[in-house]
Amino acid sequence: MPPLSEKLLTGTAKAERAERAQEKTPKATEAARTAGAGPASPSGPPSPVLALRDVRIGDRAGGREIVHGVSLTLTPGSAVGIVGESGSGKTLTCRAALGILPAPFEVTGGSVEIDGHDIAGLFPARWTDLRGATISAVFQDPASYLNPSIRVGAQIAEVVRVKQGRSRRAARRRAVELLRSVQLRDPELVSSQYPHELSGGMLQRVLIAVAIAAGPRILIADEATTALDVTVQAEILDLLADLRERTGLALVVVSHDLAVVAQLCDEVLVMRHGEVVEQGSAEDVLHHPRHEYTRLLIAEHEQYGLEKFRTPEEDA
Amino acid sequence: MSNDTAGFGPAPETTGSEPATRPVLEVRGLEVRYGPRRRRRHALRGVSLSVAPGETVGIIGETGSGKSTLARAVLGLVRASAGSVVLDGEDVTAHGGRQWRALRRRGVVQYVFQDPLRSLDPDLTVEASLGEPLLVRGVSRAETARRVRAFLARVHLTEDLLGRLPGELSGGQRQRVAVARALVTEPRLVILDEPVSALDAANRVQILRILEELRDDGVSLVFISHDLGSVAGIADRIAVLYRGELVETGAAREVIGRPRHPYTRLLVRSAPTLRSAPADRAERAALRALLPA
Numbered sequence: 001m002p003p004l005s006e007k008l009l010t011g012t013a014k015a016e017r018a019e020r021a022q023e024k025t026p027k028a029t030e031a032a033r034t035a036g037a038g039p040a041s042p043s044g045p046p047s048p049v050l051a052l053r054d055v056r057i058g059d060r061a062g063g064r065e066i067v068h069g070v071s072l073t074l075t076p077g078s079a080v081g082i083v084g085e086s087g088s089g090k091t092l093t094c095r096a097a098l099g100i101l102p103a104p105f106e107v108t109g110g111s112v113e114i115d116g117h118d119i120a121g122l123f124p125a126r127w128t129d130l131r132g133a134t135i136s137a138v139f140q141d142p143a144s145y146l147n148p149s150i151r152v153g154a155q156i157a158e159v160v161r162v163k164q165g166r167s168r169r170a171a172r173r174r175a176v177e178l179l180r181s182v183q184l185r186d187p188e189l190v191s192s193q194y195p196h197e198l199s200g201g202m203l204q205r206v207l208i209a210v211a212i213a214a215g216p217r218i219l220i221a222d223e224a225t226t227a228l229d230v231t232v233q234a235e236i237l238d239l240l241a242d243l244r245e246r247t248g249l250a251l252v253v254v255s256h257d258l259a260v261v262a263q264l265c266d267e268v269l270v271m272r273h274g275e276v277v278e279q280g281s282a283e284d285v286l287h288h289p290r291h292e293y294t295r296l297l298i299a300e301h302e303q304y305g306l307e308k309f310r311t312p313e314e315d316a
Numbered sequence: 317m318s319n320d321t322a323g324f325g326p327a328p329e330t331t332g333s334e335p336a337t338r339p340v341l342e343v344r345g346l347e348v349r350y351g352p353r354r355r356r357r358h359a360l361r362g363v364s365l366s367v368a369p370g371e372t373v374g375i376i377g378e379t380g381s382g383k384s385t386l387a388r389a390v391l392g393l394v395r396a397s398a399g400s401v402v403l404d405g406e407d408v409t410a411h412g413g414r415q416w417r418a419l420r421r422r423g424v425v426q427y428v429f430q431d432p433l434r435s436l437d438p439d440l441t442v443e444a445s446l447g448e449p450l451l452v453r454g455v456s457r458a459e460t461a462r463r464v465r466a467f468l469a470r471v472h473l474t475e476d477l478l479g480r481l482p483g484e485l486s487g488g489q490r491q492r493v494a495v496a497r498a499l500v501t502e503p504r505l506v507i508l509d510e511p512v513s514a515l516d517a518a519n520r521v522q523i524l525r526i527l528e529e530l531r532d533d534g535v536s537l538v539f540i541s542h543d544l545g546s547v548a549g550i551a552d553r554i555a556v557l558y559r560g561e562l563v564e565t566g567a568a569r570e571v572i573g574r575p576r577h578p579y580t581r582l583l584v585r586s587a588p589t590l591r592s593a594p595a596d597r598a599e600r601a602a603l604r605a606l607l608p609a
Binding site for chain 1: 378487521546583589
């Protein structure tokens with residue numbers, strides 16, 4: 001019935017591949033960068049890969065609204081950060097974009113568009129195609145997303161095999177490559193290990209490898225580096241920046257660490273009690289905040305953060 | 317194993333010093349080894365550290381640096397293969413279970429872990445959990461009830477939570493209950509191993525504020541974390557662990573603002589701040605190249 005989902009499956013996917021192949025040439029990336037936007041067609045503004053328009057999320061059981069309208073637009077290669085305390089609706093908003101709102105929550109208003117297609121009324125089968133290949137996510141608690149009784153490499157290879165139709169052997173090889181790309185020191189060894197044999201930081205990198213395995217256009221990183229050691233976090237931030245530049249990956253970054261958001265994002269949303277209290281460029285929001293809640297978050301960050309003892313001069 | 321390794325490092329100086337300035341914790345030449353005899357490795361090597369009354373010492377380092385082993389060795393949960401641990405003037409290095417229980421009853425040291433479910437009994441209500449250590453020590457029921465409420469207030473929780481089980485609390489509330497439980501016996505030293513790492517920004521700041529209030533009350537804290545920002549926010553002094561050895565110890569301002577050891581520089585420069593990007597790959601590789609192999 002819906003021709004758009006058919007398009008998602010066939011036409012768009014093909015177009016995507018063509019686009020990505022084009023992006024691989026350094027010229028195209030360079031042109032996009034000088035144009036001040038992600039890789040896009042030379043004429044007009046780049047079309048968004050993800051667009052949330054006044055998304056409202058309600059609790060069906062309680063009959064009340066929890067998220068009171070979030071709007072954001074992600075173009076290829078761009079990054080939007082969402083900050084705010086837990087319970088502010090950050091994670092629900094991300095889950096709405098992924099179509100995985102847990103019961104009894106549901107989108108009660110507004111729209112979510114992935115690659116120009118409204119996700120309302122998408123069949124589960126279409127979602128399966130979309131997730132991983134077009135939009136994927138990494139959450140904070142990596143252990144709960146992996147199967148404890150299957151070797152890590154096999155779990156990644158499974159994603160590669162299903163999403164990209166590669167042979168078993170090619171998928172295994174690709175799994176090791178992906179583990180190397182997330183800066184795991186001994187990817188062959190890690191690939192043959194079970195989740196319980198890995199530290200939290202290693203598991204988180206495995207999850208990131210899974211998330212980027214099928215070459216998504218949008219990655220939602222919900223506190224993805226929070227549990228990592230600071231040097232590993234630096235590697236992951238570099239990796240995400242590389243992917244943005246190289247493949248035009250667009251990011252939604254949810255983090256309690258304002259410095260991580262400042263580092264990665266072009267635009268920032270500040271949420272509180274389900275409301276976006278401030279939204280704008282990262283520079284404006286983090287360095288010239290207007291809302292008192294944003295000011296409070298920044299003051300707390302500076303009081304209980306490295307900024308307490310580090311001045312820009314010393315860093316220079 | 318031979319006995320003479322027990323005397324490794326300088327002798328403890330607990331005898332001559334004034335009780336008022338005597339360190340609450342004095343770790344000397346601490347060594348912890350693990351693994352089978354053939355492939356025995358050091359988890360900690362030659363670690364010396366002292367914590368003064370009312371002082372907050374932060375310990376930073378990465379996964380596998382020995383941070384948690386240090387906490388566990390201080391608490392008697394792993395055995396030192398050399399060196400000594402002196403808590404409030406008492407050498408606890410060779411203490412057995414009974415001596416440790418006596419020490420805990422005296423309220424010298426308490427601990428808080430990252431996961432409050434590990435320090436709280438899932439079947440005990442908040443009131444029972446907080447009251448248990450007091451009742452064990454023979455405090456009357458009336459006095460226990462009074463103190464439980466006082467400490468609940470101290471961690472900014474309300475009395476309506478007293479009847480709840482840990483599973484019925486939010487993560488932030490649970491960690492505050494764990495802190496309150498560590499406090500009811502009024503210990504002189506609290507060891508906190510990644511106490512805010514599982515919390516969101518608001519709860520993280522709330523716990524850090526509570527810890528600051530504790531410090532102002534004269535409680536000594538050892539704050540272990542991979543999160544440099546939290547440690548910078550709360551510690552008077554910071555010790556940096558790298559592969560089981562302390563590579564730098566100093567005032568928080570110095571260690572964060574002007575790190576001397578390449579490993580400390582690598583850690584500090586790897587973290588972004590609101591105003592500055594972290595060191596790029598080349599700079600990090602250059603710092604890494606300076607580290608002992």
